[in-house]
Amino acid sequence: MKFTVQRDALLKPLQQVASVVEKRQTLPILANVLLSAEGTSLSLTGTDLEVEMSGRVEIESCEAAGAVTVPAKKLLDICKALPDDQPIHFAEDDAKVVVRCGRSRFTLSTLPASEFPKVETGEDGSKLVIAQRVLRRLIDATGFSMAQQDVRYYLNGMLFELTPTFIRTVATDGHRLAVATEPMSTGMSEDSQCILPRKGVMELVRLVEHSDDTVELYLSASHMHMVSEQYSFTSKLVDGKFPDYNRVLPKGGTNIVLGDRESLRSVFSRAAILSNEKYRGVRVSVKDNLMTVVANNPEQEEAEVQEEVSFDGDFIEIGFNVNYVLDVLGVLGSDEAKLIMADSTSSVLIQAGDSTDAQYVVMPMRL
Numbered sequence: 366m367k368f369t370v371q372r373d374a375l376l377k378p379l380q381q382v383a384s385v386v387e388k389r390q391t392l393p394i395l396a397n398v399l400l401s402a403e404g405t406s407l408s409l410t411g412t413d414l415e416v417e418m419s420g421r422v423e424i425e426s427c428e429a430a431g432a433v434t435v436p437a438k439k440l441l442d443i444c445k446a447l448p449d450d451q452p453i454h455f456a457e458d459d460a461k462v463v464v465r466c467g468r469s470r471f472t473l474s475t476l477p478a479s480e481f482p483k484v485e486t487g488e489d490g491s492k493l494v495i496a497q498r499v500l501r502r503l504i505d506a507t508g509f510s511m512a513q514q515d516v517r518y519y520l521n522g523m524l525f526e527l528t529p530t531f532i533r534t535v536a537t538d539g540h541r542l543a544v545a546t547e548p549m550s551t552g553m554s555e556d557s558q559c560i561l562p563r564k565g566v567m568e569l570v571r572l573v574e575h576s577d578d579t580v581e582l583y584l585s586a587s588h589m590h591m592v593s594e595q596y597s598f599t600s601k602l603v604d605g606k607f608p609d610y611n612r613v614l615p616k617g618g619t620n621i622v623l624g625d626r627e628s629l630r631s632v633f634s635r636a637a638i639l640s641n642e643k644y645r646g647v648r649v650s651v652k653d654n655l656m657t658v659v660a661n662n663p664e665q666e667e668a669e670v671q672e673e674v675s676f677d678g679d680f681i682e683i684g685f686n687v688n689y690v691l692d693v694l695g696v697l698g699s700d701e702a703k704l705i706m707a708d709s710t711s712s713v714l715i716q717a718g719d720s721t722d723a724q725y726v727v728m729p730m731r732l
Contacts, residue, residue, distance in 0.1 A: 366431030366457040368402040370424040372466065375407075375453065376444050378420030381596065382411040383437040385418045385568060392482075397434035399481045400455070400462075402427050410481070411437055416565050417484035417599040418572075425452060432478035435462050443471050484599050490585030491553060493527065497573040497580055497593070499547050502698070503534040504570045506545035506723050509692045511563055512538035519605030522562040527584070529553050535610050541689045542613050542726040559584055560607055565600030572596050613726055615714045618705035620678030622651055623718055626702040629656075630694040632672045636660040637687045639668035646730045650682040660687070661732075683709045684732035690715070693725040 382398055390396045390413070399410040404427060410419040447453065447466045454465040457475070464471040504523070512520035515538065524535040533546045561569070569591065573580065583590040591598040636647050640660035647660045654676045660668045683706060693715050694702060701718025715725040 366400070366402055366433055366462075367429040367455065368407060368424050368427040369452050369454050370407055370422060372444060372447050372451045372453050373449060374422050378409055378422050378595065379441055379444055381571060382409045382418050382420050383441045384571065385411040385413055385416050386437040387413045388438075394434060394476045394480050394482070396436060396438070397476055397481070398437040398440060399432065399434050399478055401432040401478070402455075403430040412482060412484055413564075414482060414484065415562065415601050416568055418568060419597045421595055429457075431457060433457050433462060434476045434478055434481050435473045439473060440464075484601070485585075485588055486583070486590045486597075486599050490583050490588070490590075491527070491557060493532070493551055493553070493582040493584070494579050495532065495549075495582060496576075497578050498575045499532075499549070500580065500582075501570065501573045501575055503532065503545045503547055504566060504573070506696050506698070507534045507536040507543035508566055508570065509696070510536040510538060510541050510543035510725075511566065513563070515539070519560055519603055519607055522560045522603045523566045524558060524560055524607045524610075525584070525589070526556070526558050527551055527553050528556045535607070537608065537610065537613070540686065540728050541692075542610060543693075543723075544610060544614070544725070545723045547722070557584060558607065559589060560603035560605060561589055561600060562603050565589065569598060569600070572598055613712070614724060615705065615707060615712050615726065618707040618711070618714060620651070620676075620681045620706040620708075622656065622674050622676050622704040622706070624656070624672065624674040624702055624704075626694055626697055626700055628672055629674075629702055630691065632656070632658055632670045633687050633690050633694070636668045636670045637691065639666045640687055644730070645686045645688045646684050646732045647687040648682065648684045648732050650680070651676050651678070652680040678706075681706055681709060683713065684730040685713060685727050686730060689727045693727070696723075697725075698723065 401408040407422045407424045456463045462473045526533040531548045535544050580593045636658040641662045650657045656672050656674045658670045699717030703718045705714040713727045
């Protein structure tokens, strides 16, 4: 194998692919990235057996096609350290890869490409073509609610629900719930659901941009596969049943608060300064179009912040984790936020003032 590629063209795809590689691996080859050169294209692939990512790069010349694996982190560090706008020459020689750039030369150890594991793509499943900006919005709108290392393993990921008329993402950690929906013709003949694990979600969101360019999503019984112009991504799915989120969505709340999203975000941020660092609880009361947010901490310090809102309902007082509310207000795609509450012991439903495409549930706290 022998080829030449521009440093700037190689760096970003290499960063994306290397992010999949785990630092601590039981199999040495999993710490490597697979390089495959042929014609005018170089393919880079990394995997941890759960998630696989491949990137494609246009190369200047390929004197000898071939494939080999090299240490991912070392190659990435080398590329970062090299000067901009410089060609990098790769040559395989006696179970080593020699990397040359200007007056610099690096010799890297290799492992055979034939030993590199291949993750099943799942391209035999259902296919969906979707704009990158739509997929990005759905993930951004719900991703912060995913659980981390929960014993209920099916919560450590994101539910993708596809029907003939919409695609929906759902995430929950048991204390809060986020649901985002995009009405669209999916071409699906029947409803389907799958749970993408947390790492798969985090890697997928790094690949999709806020653009109208489309990607192809393939969903099989055990894998999700995404193909874009430059990258392909495959992840195993979580084998489990996601909770029925429709049962969690509050219904019939009669106390409705309407307020400016940024103003509410500022109010809760100020109150959070003196909240308990561990429990992050704040007490919210609303009466006569005036919202009062109070926070206390073990040092007997207190913050009280008030904000005028539009309120339809009786007096209500409720406590909840201020971080959960701030997370929602940070991603709500509207200038106006709507908080719907039934009573002080029921969950709060938060949504954009003019849309129900994204809905958020925050459990109450006893303070």
